[in-house]
Amino acid sequence: MNRNIGVKEHISQKVLSIESINQRVRNMEYAVRGPIPAKAEELKLKLLDPEGSNLPFKKTVFCNIGNPQELGQKPVTFLRQVSALSELPELLTKENRNLISNIFNSDVIERAEKIQKMAGGSVGAYSDDAGIFGIRKSVAEFIQKRDGFPSDPSKIQLTNGSTGSIERTLELIISNENVGIMIPIPQYPLYSASITRLGAKSVYYYLEESKGWGVDTSRLLENLKEARNRGIDVRAIVIINPGNPTGSILTLENMKDIISICEKEKLVILADEVYQTNVYMVDDFPFHSFKKVISEMKSNVELFSFHSISKGMFGECGKRGGYMEMYNIDQNVMDQLTKMATVSLCPNVPGQIALETMVNPPREGDESYQQFKAEIDEIHNSLKRRCIKLQKAFNEQVNITCNPAQGAMYLFPQIKLPQRFITETINKNKVPDVEYCIEMLETTGVCVVPGSGFEQEIGTYHFRCTFLPQEDEFDEFIKTFSEFNTKFMERWN
Amino acid sequence: MNRNIGVKEHISQKVLSIESINQRVRNMEYAVRGPIPAKAEELKLKLLDPEGSNLPFKKTVFCNIGNPQELGQKPVTFLRQVSALSELPELLTKENRNLISNIFNSDVIERAEKIQKMAGGSVGAYSDDAGIFGIRKSVAEFIQKRDGFPSDPSKIQLTNGSTGSIERTLELIISNENVGIMIPIPQYPLYSASITRLGAKSVYYYLEESKGWGVDTSRLLENLKEARNRGIDVRAIVIINPGNPTGSILTLENMKDIISICEKEKLVILADEVYQTNVYMVDDFPFHSFKKVISEMKSNVELFSFHSISKGMFGECGKRGGYMEMYNIDQNVMDQLTKMATVSLCPNVPGQIALETMVNPPREGDESYQQFKAEIDEIHNSLKRRCIKLQKAFNEQVNITCNPAQGAMYLFPQIKLPQRFITETINKNKVPDVEYCIEMLETTGVCVVPGSGFEQEIGTYHFRCTFLPQEDEFDEFIKTFSEFNTKFMERWN
Numbered sequence: 001m002n003r004n005i006g007v008k009e010h011i012s013q014k015v016l017s018i019e020s021i022n023q024r025v026r027n028m029e030y031a032v033r034g035p036i037p038a039k040a041e042e043l044k045l046k047l048l049d050p051e052g053s054n055l056p057f058k059k060t061v062f063c064n065i066g067n068p069q070e071l072g073q074k075p076v077t078f079l080r081q082v083s084a085l086s087e088l089p090e091l092l093t094k095e096n097r098n099l100i101s102n103i104f105n106s107d108v109i110e111r112a113e114k115i116q117k118m119a120g121g122s123v124g125a126y127s128d129d130a131g132i133f134g135i136r137k138s139v140a141e142f143i144q145k146r147d148g149f150p151s152d153p154s155k156i157q158l159t160n161g162s163t164g165s166i167e168r169t170l171e172l173i174i175s176n177e178n179v180g181i182m183i184p185i186p187q188y189p190l191y192s193a194s195i196t197r198l199g200a201k202s203v204y205y206y207l208e209e210s211k212g213w214g215v216d217t218s219r220l221l222e223n224l225k226e227a228r229n230r231g232i233d234v235r236a237i238v239i240i241n242p243g244n245p246t247g248s249i250l251t252l253e254n255m256k257d258i259i260s261i262c263e264k265e266k267l268v269i270l271a272d273e274v275y276q277t278n279v280y281m282v283d284d285f286p287f288h289s290f291k292k293v294i295s296e297m298k299s300n301v302e303l304f305s306f307h308s309i310s311k312g313m314f315g316e317c318g319k320r321g322g323y324m325e326m327y328n329i330d331q332n333v334m335d336q337l338t339k340m341a342t343v344s345l346c347p348n349v350p351g352q353i354a355l356e357t358m359v360n361p362p363r364e365g366d367e368s369y370q371q372f373k374a375e376i377d378e379i380h381n382s383l384k385r386r387c388i389k390l391q392k393a394f395n396e397q398v399n400i401t402c403n404p405a406q407g408a409m410y411l412f413p414q415i416k417l418p419q420r421f422i423t424e425t426i427n428k429n430k431v432p433d434v435e436y437c438i439e440m441l442e443t444t445g446v447c448v449v450p451g452s453g454f455e456q457e458i459g460t461y462h463f464r465c466t467f468l469p470q471e472d473e474f475d476e477f478i479k480t481f482s483e484f485n486t487k488f489m490e491r492w493n
Numbered sequence: 494m495n496r497n498i499g500v501k502e503h504i505s506q507k508v509l510s511i512e513s514i515n516q517r518v519r520n521m522e523y524a525v526r527g528p529i530p531a532k533a534e535e536l537k538l539k540l541l542d543p544e545g546s547n548l549p550f551k552k553t554v555f556c557n558i559g560n561p562q563e564l565g566q567k568p569v570t571f572l573r574q575v576s577a578l579s580e581l582p583e584l585l586t587k588e589n590r591n592l593i594s595n596i597f598n599s600d601v602i603e604r605a606e607k608i609q610k611m612a613g614g615s616v617g618a619y620s621d622d623a624g625i626f627g628i629r630k631s632v633a634e635f636i637q638k639r640d641g642f643p644s645d646p647s648k649i650q651l652t653n654g655s656t657g658s659i660e661r662t663l664e665l666i667i668s669n670e671n672v673g674i675m676i677p678i679p680q681y682p683l684y685s686a687s688i689t690r691l692g693a694k695s696v697y698y699y700l701e702e703s704k705g706w707g708v709d710t711s712r713l714l715e716n717l718k719e720a721r722n723r724g725i726d727v728r729a730i731v732i733i734n735p736g737n738p739t740g741s742i743l744t745l746e747n748m749k750d751i752i753s754i755c756e757k758e759k760l761v762i763l764a765d766e767v768y769q770t771n772v773y774m775v776d777d778f779p780f781h782s783f784k785k786v787i788s789e790m791k792s793n794v795e796l797f798s799f800h801s802i803s804k805g806m807f808g809e810c811g812k813r814g815g816y817m818e819m820y821n822i823d824q825n826v827m828d829q830l831t832k833m834a835t836v837s838l839c840p841n842v843p844g845q846i847a848l849e850t851m852v853n854p855p856r857e858g859d860e861s862y863q864q865f866k867a868e869i870d871e872i873h874n875s876l877k878r879r880c881i882k883l884q885k886a887f888n889e890q891v892n893i894t895c896n897p898a899q900g901a902m903y904l905f906p907q908i909k910l911p912q913r914f915i916t917e918t919i920n921k922n923k924v925p926d927v928e929y930c931i932e933m934l935e936t937t938g939v940c941v942v943p944g945s946g947f948e949q950e951i952g953t954y955h956f957r958c959t960f961l962p963q964e965d966e967f968d969e970f971i972k973t974f975s976e977f978n979t980k981f982m983e984r985w986n
Binding site for chain 1: 507508509510511513514515516518519521523558560561562563565568570573574576577578580581582583584592593595596612613614615616617618619620653654656657660664665666667668682683686687690728729759760761795803808809810811812813821822823825826829832833835836837838839840841842843844
């Protein structure tokens with residue numbers, strides 16, 4: 001018996017193998033950080049080596065994920081100062097006050113003291129399973145101020161990022177493998193991956209590229225009925241607004257139509273509203289929360305809405321702070337969500353603290369107000385400039401069209417790939433937009449996500465690109481991309 | 494039609510009701526924060542009211558959960574200073590150095606700079622999905638130093654507390670509802686709750702109270718065979734060492750026997766070792782990691798081992814930092830765990846930073862070393878004193894016996910409840926140890942968890958009590974409990 005066979009036998013004898021583990025986990029797909037970003041990480045390391053000098057670019061740029069601080073966005077000072085001081089209770093004592101007063105503003109010190117109290121004396125303790133109650137109260141006040149309708153802190157749960165809320169809610173709703181959840185095409189792949197992992201069925205509805213990525217509700221109704229005719233117990237619909245990957249914002253009329261359908265057809269709404277402040281053309285495309293519109297319509301549609309500190313102007317992705325608000329949800333059902341939180345223990349407290357500073361920022365007259373406002377405005381204006389600039393640039397490229405940029409951190413341009421390229425790629429059992437994106441990465445160092453990672457209408461090709469590179473790098477970034485695309489199209493046309 | 498019926502109909506019309514949601518979630522039980530702690534929270538609020546003066550105690554004491562900072566344990570300064578400074582990159586610039594040098598030691602500043610670099614420039618970005626690689630390297634070095642065997646950072650995953658690792662691993666292993674996971678009786682209810690949620694079967698093995706809560710391996714084998722005879726696909730065994738709720742530590746011989754069984758019977762080991770430094774009688778009951786013993790035995794048993802910053806001397810429960818090490822696990826299986834991390838996005842970065850300070854503490858000669866060592870020693874010695882004192886006190890009570898305290902943060906005394914109390918309680922469809930604990934809470938303000946919350950040998954009754962109240966409150970705490978128990982036993986004997 002040769003040695004290799006022995007090794008193989010040894011491996012196959014393990015209890016856990018790719019065949020024996022949970023196959024629903026195995027079947028999950030997630031493109032935002034799939035093989036293309038892995039390749040980009042490799043190239044990034046190669047650039048540090050002497051052989052990296054052979055590469056046709058000097059820098060890798062990660063436009064695959066909405067991770068602003070990775071690309072140089074500065075953290076918001078107020079948030080970070082409150083976070084830091086909350087870690088240092090001994091500095092909050094009277095005798096140490098003058099030690100810190102030249103570093104921290106008075107409202108930062110007050111807020112850290114308040115958080116200390118709300119956390120029951122120490123931010124190092126497990127908090128309430130659903131999050132520190134005082135912070136949930138701040139969230140409720142923020143929602144009430146945003147929407148003009150009351151919000152109940154006992155119906156708010158804080159989680160490790162909004163991902164934590166979304167995963168928990170889906171798990172609660174999915175009672176068997178016949179349950180269907182409607183998700184938009186294109187969508188953020190957390191949804192399809194989680195639905196696969198939980199053993200249920202994704203039921204697609206479509207965002208119409210020709211209508212600014214709005215929802216064609218009669219087509220949605222058809223998709224719903226078709227799924228129900230196949231015996232699927234369609235219970236809920238995921239709506240991402242502002243959109244990911246599309247960057248578009250739903251109109252009020254579109255939202256009302258969707259809510260009416262959900263009411264009539266008994267669909268729970270999961271409203272992913274994490275980009276609610278990433279709104280760049282506010283007069284033409286304002287953001288409305290589903291909570292507000294449902295309240296205005298006096299509808300009894302069951303709603304979970306999600307928000308986060310990872311996006312917006314804060315971009316504190318690493319802290320994993322998020323919340324969900326439950327509206328029109330049965331109390332017994334909410335109790336089960338609390339029990340789920342209890343078993344997993346509380347969400348991380350630093351993420352909760354960051355959330356507190358986001359929903360309850362400095363007000364006019366507070367010592368930190370001017371700096372806070374200047375920082376937030378600067379980030380917002382810069383995102384807006386980059387968003388518009390990139391959208392314009394994409395529309396100037398050969399065979400690329402891109403809808404107007406309204407919100408979020410992404411553009412989702414359509415690439416009209418040459419037919420010869422499509423045919424040859426498919427004949428090689430490869431995916432055309434994936435191959436386009438790999439070539440873009442290898443030529444320019446720019447990492448984007450192919451549209452197939454988000455699902456897209458069959459026969460169309462896209463990629464998702466963040467507009468997060470810093471402004472001083474932006475012209476170079478556009479120029480590099482443009483050269484690549486022009487050559488690519490020339491070669492295949 | 495009267496109004497109430499209308500309301501009921503309205504409720505039953507919701508898509509999500511207690512009947513329609515995931516029934517596996519509904520079936521989860523979790524006692525550590527169940528109705529008794531909820532009652533304790535109520536009483537705590539009542540004490541603030543004027544009517545609280547009628548209560549027979551002045552203070553509620555939460556001995557139900559290992560949450561040391563809630564009960565006044567001070568945070569470790571080095572950990573908190575590094576955490577705080579990592580939030581403030583602008584203070585790390587050269588021109589601000591003298592602003593911070595009177596607050597932060599030089600090794601704190603160096604560490605914060607190192608973390609900044611390891612995190613790719615900003616702790617506010619999403620990190621690697623499996624955690625910052627530099628911190629995983631620190632964890633691997635910590636394990637190697639602890640055990641004397643190599644550890645591979647690519648086989649370490651950082652998570653939101655060790656709960657995050659445990660939930661993820663169980664989900665990977667449980668491929669269908671016929672899978673069985675062996676869990677100790679008594680056990681920490683995260684395991685039974687998660688197994689219920691994931692739709693698999695808990696297969697019990699027993700810790701023998703008469704043998705210092707050790708494992709009778711021949712009885713374990715019987716339990717395993719009996720389950721397999723019933724057709725259950727028993728794949729893994731959970732071992733909590735030092736024990737929760739028992740506070741006991743497995744002997745080396747016992748561990749070797751268990752490993753041999755796992756090797757022969759093809760069981761994956763899930764080693765919950767979060768209390769590995771909570772060891773109070775180190776000469777008689779030292780801690781050995783399963784990784785070390787498996788390595789010494791040159792065994793190919795598949796192992797996941799879990800550790801956390803929530804316990805030990807740090808007690809940073811709120812930060813939710815933890816890790817797991819995978820050993821002898823198939824690479825394809827580990828890749829699936831990485832994909833799970835990718836879909837959920839990275840663990841919270843502040844928890845990762847705290848973990849870095851725990852596994853890579855100040856060394857002799859570092860500016861923070863003396864204070865760090867003094868703080869850790871003081872916490873350790875105090876926990877040890879309280880542990881021994883409480884165990885002695887329990888053994889002096891009427892009808893209570895308690896095994897020697899070896900580790901963790903808990904004692905799990907047995908209460909020999911009077912037969913008349915047991916009969917009357919059971920006749921009322923109530924659980925004897927639950928009723929005992931409720932009366933304890935209502936009489937003394939002390940909140941503990943009844944043994945039935947952890948499962949226990951049938952016909953025996955226990956409760957789990959942390960020894961975390963601060964030392965200046967400890968005598969009062971024991972006296973109050975003693976008075977309650979004496980009166981209780983007098984009344985029912």
